[in-house]
Amino acid sequence: MTLNKSLRMMSLFLFLVFSFSLVANAQSYEQNRQRDERGRGRWSYLGQSHVDGQRDHDNIRVNSNQRFRSILLEVRGGAIEFQRVVVHFENGDDTNVEIRDSIQANGRTRAIDLPGDQRRIRSVEIWYGKGNWARRSRPTLRLYGQR
Numbered sequence: 001m002t003l004n005k006s007l008r009m010m011s012l013f014l015f016l017v018f019s020f021s022l023v024a025n026a027q028s029y030e031q032n033r034q035r036d037e038r039g040r041g042r043w044s045y046l047g048q049s050h051v052d053g054q055r056d057h058d059n060i061r062v063n064s065n066q067r068f069r070s071i072l073l074e075v076r077g078g079a080i081e082f083q084r085v086v087v088h089f090e091n092g093d094d095t096n097v098e099i100r101d102s103i104q105a106n107g108r109t110r111a112i113d114l115p116g117d118q119r120r121i122r123s124v125e126i127w128y129g130k131g132n133w134a135r136r137s138r139p140t141l142r143l144y145g146q147r
Contacts, residue, residue, distance in 0.1 A: 043072060043144040049126065051080060051139040060124045060143045067118035068145035073099070073126075074108040078139040081129035090120035105139070111146065121145060 044066065049058040071087065082099040089095075097112050114121075124143055 043146050044068075046071075046121070046124075046143040046145045048140055048142045051078075051128070051141060056083075056128055058126050058128075058141065060126070060141070062121045062123055062143070062145070064145070065120065066145070066147060067120055068114065068147055069118045070111045070113045070146045071097075071121070071124065072108055072111050072144045072146070073103070074142040074144065075103045075105060076140045076142065077105055079104045079107075080139050080141060082126065083129060084125075084127040086125045087114065088122045088125065090122050093119075118147065 044064070046062045046064060046068075047060040049060050051058065073082075073085070079102050081102040085097040085099050087095050087097060095115055099109055099112075101109075103109060126141065
């Protein structure tokens with residue numbers, strides 16, 4: 001075997017080893033990321049509200065005995081401009097949540113941490129700007145909690 005042919009074979013071998021190690025590393029990274037997300041707690045669906053355009057206020061009642069450390073609001077079907085959000089806890093405490101943005105259709109808020117330790121949520125009240133939504137594009141607001 002000539003030196004040139006040996007170098008090509010060695011280069012091909014190293015290229016294949018490098019390629020396989022990249023694929024294995026990417027799979028390992030994805031598995032670790034998924035495991036970390038599960039360790040932080042999954043998002044549980046807590047309820048929803050159908051925005052009708054007539055009222056500017058809704059209340060999502062939470063029927064769960066679980067304790068949550070953060071919430072997330074997801075908007076489907078049309079944009080919603082949030083004015084005020086209040087989380088009511090089972091022990092009678094309330095907390096105001098600041099959402100100053102308009103959340104676009106199929107968008108969501110950031111994860112909103114709740115004060116104190118994990119808390120049982122009784123309900124979440126939402127005030128929003130009245131919109132001129134067409135009948136088919138009226139938004140649905142979904143509430144999720146993370147344990």
